[in-house]
Amino acid sequence: MSEEKKDLYHQDPFFYNQHEINQSSLFPFFNDNNPSVYNHPVTQTLQGFDPSFMTFTDCLHGSMDYNTLSRAFDMSCNSPSGHQNHHLITPIDTNLKKQAAMGDSAGTSENPSTPNSSVSASSSNEAAGEEESDKSKKDKQPQGCEEDGDEAKSKKANKPKKKEKRQREPRFAFLTKSEIDHLEDGYRWRKYGQKAVKNSPYPRSYYRCTSQKCTVKKRVERNFQDPSIVITTYEGQHNHQCPATLRGNAAGMLSPSLLACASIRPSFPQQLLTQFLPTNNQVDPNSMFYRNLSAQQQLQLPDYGLLQDLVPSFSNRQKP
DNA sequence: CGGATTTGACCCGCGC
DNA sequence: GCGCGGGTCAAATCCG
Numbered sequence: 001m002s003e004e005k006k007d008l009y010h011q012d013p014f015f016y017n018q019h020e021i022n023q024s025s026l027f028p029f030f031n032d033n034n035p036s037v038y039n040h041p042v043t044q045t046l047q048g049f050d051p052s053f054m055t056f057t058d059c060l061h062g063s064m065d066y067n068t069l070s071r072a073f074d075m076s077c078n079s080p081s082g083h084q085n086h087h088l089i090t091p092i093d094t095n096l097k098k099q100a101a102m103g104d105s106a107g108t109s110e111n112p113s114t115p116n117s118s119v120s121a122s123s124s125n126e127a128a129g130e131e132e133s134d135k136s137k138k139d140k141q142p143q144g145c146e147e148d149g150d151e152a153k154s155k156k157a158n159k160p161k162k163k164e165k166r167q168r169e170p171r172f173a174f175l176t177k178s179e180i181d182h183l184e185d186g187y188r189w190r191k192y193g194q195k196a197v198k199n200s201p202y203p204r205s206y207y208r209c210t211s212q213k214c215t216v217k218k219r220v221e222r223n224f225q226d227p228s229i230v231i232t233t234y235e236g237q238h239n240h241q242c243p244a245t246l247r248g249n250a251a252g253m254l255s256p257s258l259l260a261c262a263s264i265r266p267s268f269p270q271q272l273l274t275q276f277l278p279t280n281n282q283v284d285p286n287s288m289f290y291r292n293l294s295a296q297q298q299l300q301l302p303d304y305g306l307l308q309d310l311v312p313s314f315s316n317r318q319k320p
Numbered sequence: 321c322g323g324a325t326t327t328g329a330c331c332c333g334c335g336c
Numbered sequence: 337g338c339g340c341g342g343g344t345c346a347a348a349t350c351c352g
Contacts, residue, residue, distance in 0.1 A: 197342095325349080325350070336338090
């Protein structure tokens with residue numbers, strides 16, 4: 001990424017979307033100041049594709065491409081109004097990022113919304129596969145070679161010389177207005193690194209899912225231009241159930257975000273639905289939201305049904 | 321004491 | 337080839 005682009009990115013979260021990755025979804029719903037925003041863009045957004053077949057989860061699983069998602073979301077993205085509680089959901093393709101990083105050629109000069117500029121999920125999944133093999137290679141390496149003493153010390157220098165381009169899993173970035181850096185999403189994370197971010201006073205933290213064999217990672221950083229905005233980037237897909245689900249999920253015992261987590265399939269980027277919910281952390285356990293979700297629904301409800309529960313207007317629009 | 325966090329070192333890809 | 341920056345490792349430290 002060029003310096004100029006980086007600066008733009010920090011100054012304007014939307015730049016992340018429009019200029020760097022060409023894909024985005026801006027969710028100006030659940031505006032704290034406007035409860036009616038409930039039935040606003042998300043409804044439109046989800047009507048962009050049949051949610052019974054095309055869920056966000058499906059997207060992550062590769063059954064729909066980013067193009068579709070982007071188009072659907074774009075229906076709700078174009079309003080720059082109400083910066084109060086914007087949430088950006090960004091399917092990031094690392095190849096696109098690289099293109100953008102290459103300079104003006106790919107990322108900035110094209111129309112950000114050009115459908116052809118997106119990359120299908122399948123290609124991303126291929127990349128994910130390669131990444132996985134690459135990663136597992138890396139992870140297994142210490143155990144694989146039985147080295148001792150000095151050899152162990154120099155193990156990093158003895159890495160396999162085979163040069164495979166490192167590929168990354170599909171990423172999804174969320175912009176969340178929050179005082180808390182590490183937002184609760186129902187999964188357990190272990191911090192494994194922290195780096196200073198260039199041109200930003202706020203560090204970037206690296207987290208890894210603590211579940212065995214789960215390779216999901218996330219990065220958390222603050223927008224230095226607007227410190228109240230947390231940028232969370234998920235990479236990979238959970239291969240296990242949400243711990244919050246397993247812990248037992250009596251209604252009213254879980255925070256809305258955990259409940260949302262429990263309501264969906266494991267690989268879903270939980271914060272997405274977290275953002276669907278009112279974020280005032282003081283949700284009445286007797287509220288419609290809680291009462292509408294039975295334990296079974298929480299676990300098995302199709303996304304469509306879930307959204308009906310979460311977004312009443314969604315139901316209304318679907319079934320006038 | 322075990323798990324989580326911190327933090328400096330290291331690796332890797334990329335641009336110049 | 338070199339330097340830079342992002343990402344990861346792992347020993348040290350913290351903490352419940």
